[in-house]
Amino acid sequence: LARDQIHNFAAGPSPLPQPVLEKAAVGLLNYDGTGIGVCELSHRGKEFKGIIEGAEANLRKLLEIPDNYAVLFSQGGGTTQFSSVFLNLLAYRRLKHASDANYAPPTIDYVVTGSWSSKAYQEAERLSIPPAPGAKPFAEPRIAATTKPAKFTTLPKADEYNFSPEAAYVYYCENETINGVEFPPAGSQSPYAFPFDRVPEGVPIVADYSSSFLSRPIPQIERHAIIYAGAQKNLGPPGVTIVIVRKDLLVDTTEAMKLGGVPAVPIQSEFKTLADNKSLYNTPPVFSIYVSALVLEYLLAERGGIAGIAETNSAKGDALYSALDEAEAKGKLRVVVKEKDARSLMNITFVIEGDREKEFLEGAEARGFRQLKGHRSVGGIRASLYNAVTLDSVKALAEYIKSF
Numbered sequence: 001l002a003r004d005q006i007h008n009f010a011a012g013p014s015p016l017p018q019p020v021l022e023k024a025a026v027g028l029l030n031y032d033g034t035g036i037g038v039c040e041l042s043h044r045g046k047e048f049k050g051i052i053e054g055a056e057a058n059l060r061k062l063l064e065i066p067d068n069y070a071v072l073f074s075q076g077g078g079t080t081q082f083s084s085v086f087l088n089l090l091a092y093r094r095l096k097h098a099s100d101a102n103y104a105p106p107t108i109d110y111v112v113t114g115s116w117s118s119k120a121y122q123e124a125e126r127l128s129i130p131p132a133p134g135a136k137p138f139a140e141p142r143i144a145a146t147t148k149p150a151k152f153t154t155l156p157k158a159d160e161y162n163f164s165p166e167a168a169y170v171y172y173c174e175n176e177t178i179n180g181v182e183f184p185p186a187g188s189q190s191p192y193a194f195p196f197d198r199v200p201e202g203v204p205i206v207a208d209y210s211s212s213f214l215s216r217p218i219p220q221i222e223r224h225a226i227i228y229a230g231a232q233k234n235l236g237p238p239g240v241t242i243v244i245v246r247k248d249l250l251v252d253t254t255e256a257m258k259l260g261g262v263p264a265v266p267i268q269s270e271f272k273t274l275a276d277n278k279s280l281y282n283t284p285p286v287f288s289i290y291v292s293a294l295v296l297e298y299l300l301a302e303r304g305g306i307a308g309i310a311e312t313n314s315a316k317g318d319a320l321y322s323a324l325d326e327a328e329a330k331g332k333l334r335v336v337v338k339e340k341d342a343r344s345l346m347n348i349t350f351v352i353e354g355d356r357e358k359e360f361l362e363g364a365e366a367r368g369f370r371q372l373k374g375h376r377s378v379g380g381i382r383a384s385l386y387n388a389v390t391l392d393s394v395k396a397l398a399e400y401i402k403s404f
């Protein structure tokens, strides 16, 4: 099949824009007339320096990232950030209490709204295990709010959060890729908006933006301590993870380790080391960064920047959800997330009624719709509408759903 014969609704790795792939194919063979492919050039040479610096500048421009935040190109995927944010923020906390002879393990407040925030919470629990039986744990992760009883089909309302006064940090996942819930834009008046104002003053806020990064503006970056996102949804191929971190949180973790009471921090996970070395402490994932740089250029030049992207994504979401709501009213299917404000625009989940899922998927396949099967842990159907999925593809899927 040719690429233009199919509509790819993959949840990630997700489709990339055709013009970007065409450019990347050329660069893979011969970067900018050097006679050398981009993956064969030194990551310390001027060509790659130009690529990574250009990517950072364009990302700052697209998302209006304030100057007091560092932008890091890290490795190990979103999963590595589950531990990196824990390790760096505990080290930061320890250094702030450097003279405290009775340093006590801090609480950490997790907002658990789906599979990915659950995994992040579990990793914090695992890394908190005391260094020896009977010793103090490194931290006390707790759940500040959760929608687990509702099977992660909605979000907490502001008064359902129970933050602790002096947590090492508060953690949430902006868009739950598997379950299909997404916080309304930061600062919105919706009852499901993340309640920044309820977080005790001075407590750092961490957000996993992996699957909604670059889908719309992030209006309250400065309310966050750290925002991170794996590339493989809206940015580029898997391999690089962007970490946006407030500069005062870039601490020397070795100094914290010497004080005791914190876990060992592998050097590759230390944000300060990455920042001091402009993300080139060790060999970076050059191909992923290169394609991401091309995507960023493309988003600015061809897609109307972040406002243009957000507008298209909103139209895509409206087209699909209205077809789904119509089909639900006829008893054909069930949309997983009922509250409109809690619905994800990137990952739309639904369940076909009447034992007809196989029939639905076969019909979809025959029409060129690909990768619609829900995550293996929850089943059902999931249509992911990342930036490279066109409004026309979404309208075609909506028509199929209406006719099913």
Ligand code: PLP
Residues within 6 Å of the ligand: 012, 076, 077, 078, 079, 080, 116, 173, 175, 176, 177, 178, 208, 209, 210, 211, 230
């Ligand atoms: N967080 C979210 C919201 C995700 O969607 C994913 C992966 O899909 C991850 C974290 C984990 O990312 P990775 O597979 O890059 O480790």
